[in-house]
Amino acid sequence: MKRSAEIAALEQRLGHRFTRPELLRRALTHSSMSGPGREDNQRLEFLGDRVLGLVMAEALLSEDRRASEGQLAPRYNALVRKEACAEVAEAVELGKALKLGRSEMMSGGRRKMALLGDAMEAVIAAVYLDAGFDAAQAMILRLWGSRVATVEADSRDAKTALQEWAQARGMAPPAYVETARTGPDHAPVFTIEARLDSGETVEATAGSKRRAEQQAAEALLDKVTSGE
Known part of the structure; x- marks a missing residue:
């Protein structure tokens, strides 16, 4: 499937070029735009949440080998919560590429935290399905950047x-x-x-x-x- 300039630009910001760009298009499609022949991103969001969770759990264990479960849990929650996903989505300008219905677009959907967070999780799933766990892990760690090391200070917003x-x-x-x-x-x-x-x-x-x-x-x- 031919990729648009918008999709190509987003791939650059994500650091992953899709073998199947239709996966990225589906990840960017909100339920307000779904219909016959056009799937929305809800199922991908479900999968992406789990992939993100595994990546962050492994990253935290590697970052601090002496931390107890009680210390790790709030750090983990801070890294995978919807607000954190939305912040990453904003950093890669995911909102500009979202496919929204007219009412959602008019109500500022491209800036809504919930929509951005859901879409970021869906994009993670799209990368996972496109290229496997290692590719999804690499993208997540790159986009979350120093958050893993500094999450202690942000464990409570x-x-x-x-x-x-x-x-x-x-x-x-x-x-x-x-x-x-x-x-x-x-x-x-x-x-x-x-x-x-x-x-x-x-x-x-x-x-x-x-x-x-x-x-x-x-x-x-x-x-x-x-x-x-």
């Missing part, structure tokens, strides 16, 4: 840490409110305010809602814990 802090003090979970959006549609900039029941608030600005929420949560957590 800022939003989770802030929520746990609030709940431990009998508060409701923090709220995240979009207070501003600027920039063009293809490159929006979001300002998000993190709020606690106790009245403390902090704003942060970033190129995605998820990043802005994380930054706001981190700043607010620093603010409320600085005097403890």
